[in-house]
Amino acid sequence: MIYLLHEDASKPTLVVKGDLHKYIIKVRRHEVGDALFFRSKADIKTLHKYKITDIDGRSLNLNLLSSEILEVQSAKKLHIGWCVIDVKSIEKVLPSLNEIGVSKISFIYCDRSQKNFKLDFERFERILDSSMEQSGRTSQMEFDTYKNIAEFIKEFPKTKVFDFCERVLEDTSHFETVIIGCEGGFSKNERELLKSQENFRLNTSMVLRSESATLAVASKLLL
Secondary structure, X not given: OOOEEOOXXXXXXXXXXXXXXXXXXXXXXXXXXXXXXXXXXXXXXXXXXXXXXXXXXXXXXXEEEEXXXXXXXXXXXXXXXXXXXXXXXXXXXXXXXXXXXXXXXXXXXXXXXXXXXOOOHHHHHHHHHHHHHHXXXXXXXXXXXXXXXXHHHHHOOOOEEEOOOOOEOOOXXXXXXXXXXXXXXXXXHHHXXXXXXXXXXXXXXXXXOHHHHHHHHHHHHHO
């Protein structure tokens, strides 16, 4: 754990209760005198160092030692247009995508997406909170949605497309926006729409699930 999120981080004294108290004391086994780092979501760029001064059964008190602006983020930007798949599958890979450094995910309801999948961005953000604490990242991943691929391409005309094709993504490649399809790939109409976009594949003979492809492409472009 690189830092902990707390809404009162930056105040001269900090009182920690509930699950976070249990985590610090029972899981991390910190004691009086130990130093911990905190950030607040309201000012995520500033890192605050605190010292534990008192511990009881339900809370612990900390005093502020120092504060400094310290940003941790990817050197590159990547915006993924991800055709909607099962939300449970999305949630499993979100922490990894966050740690790799993906800047933004636009969820697209493509022809083969199941329209009953409802995206809960507030839940996604809660999942990412733990990922940010563990990785040290300080930039918030952004989310939005598009009704279809045509709408997304209209706004991002230079988008590259991950698909079955001859061109293999090179190690030196970099671009900022990519579309990745859902299970079953793109429909005939969508392929017609995307034929003018630059396509690429990964150097593998195996068929990747949508979430595996998303992780692999993000890793290749950002790391």
